[in-house]
Amino acid sequence: MNQERARQIRTGLEAVRTRVDRAARALGRDPARLTLVVVTKTHPASDIDTLARCGVDAIAENRDQEASAKLEQITCRDQLRVHFVGQLQRNKVNSVVRYADVVQSVDRSALVRALDRAANERDRTLEVTIQVGLDRSGQRGGAAPEDIPRLADLVAGSRALHLRGLMAVAPLGESAAVAFERLGELAQRLRADHPAADWISAGMSGDLEEAIAHGATHLRVGTAILGSRPSHG
Numbered sequence: 241m242n243q244e245r246a247r248q249i250r251t252g253l254e255a256v257r258t259r260v261d262r263a264a265r266a267l268g269r270d271p272a273r274l275t276l277v278v279v280t281k282t283h284p285a286s287d288i289d290t291l292a293r294c295g296v297d298a299i300a301e302n303r304d305q306e307a308s309a310k311l312e313q314i315t316c317r318d319q320l321r322v323h324f325v326g327q328l329q330r331n332k333v334n335s336v337v338r339y340a341d342v343v344q345s346v347d348r349s350a351l352v353r354a355l356d357r358a359a360n361e362r363d364r365t366l367e368v369t370i371q372v373g374l375d376r377s378g379q380r381g382g383a384a385p386e387d388i389p390r391l392a393d394l395v396a397g398s399r400a401l402h403l404r405g406l407m408a409v410a411p412l413g414e415s416a417a418v419a420f421e422r423l424g425e426l427a428q429r430l431r432a433d434h435p436a437a438d439w440i441s442a443g444m445s446g447d448l449e450e451a452i453a454h455g456a457t458h459l460r461v462g463t464a465i466l467g468s469r470p471s472h473g
């Protein structure tokens with residue numbers, strides 16, 4: 241084990257936990273109710289083991305091929321919940337269902353049906369959030385806000401999927417706070433029909449404070465903990 245790398249990761253993790261704590265307390269929110277999901281894409285399996293040893297219990301990956309290979313190599317699989325947060329092609333669904341506990345990037349009905357079928361075949365359940373596109377260009381992925389009710393009903397009516405809430409990435413070229421405020425309103429509307437769908441997955445390394453201020457329950461943080469990655473993702 242590379243001691244220097246382990247030290248870097250521990251320092252990054254402590255810094256992010258401090259930021260989360262401060263942001264939550266400033267708003268009177270209980271930091272213990274926020275879930276930190278460490279985004280490990282592009283980083284090696286050994287980093288995932290280090291994170292688990294530091295008490296991390298949730299990680300996220302965004303590419304099936306990379307994720308399935310890495311997760312085979314880790315020794316601490318039992319301690320971790322694995323979230324899938326990338327754009328998901330239907331032909332990858334059978335693979336993703338083998339290792340993911342949560343799929344956050346559900347954005348169309350064909351994907352809901354494919355995930356439900358694949359999870360049923362494996363006799364398991366999956367937690368899902370609907371990814372919302374907060375910018376009209378659709379550049380950062382996600383369903384249009386007006387499609388949320390239909391997708392939510394489809395997930396809620398499926399056999400193997402549990403609807404947990406919404407996920408979004410802040411659009412480029414707009415303030416994250418304004419975008420996350422919109423997300424909070426959409427989440428509130430979703431909860432009116434599906435009270436158990438109370439997750440708001442928002443906030444990354446650069447905007448986790450804004451996300452917490454607008455009700456985020458799940459933070460997806462990569463760079464601020466693991467350092468920068470090569471340009472992919």
Ligand SMILES: *Cc1c(COP(=O)(O)O)cnc(C)c1O
Pocket residue numbers: 279281302325326409444445446460461462463464473
């Ligand atoms: C990469 C990624 C993150 C983490 O972004 P950082 O800026 O590295 O914290 C969060 N969410 C999604 C969907 C991602 O692809």
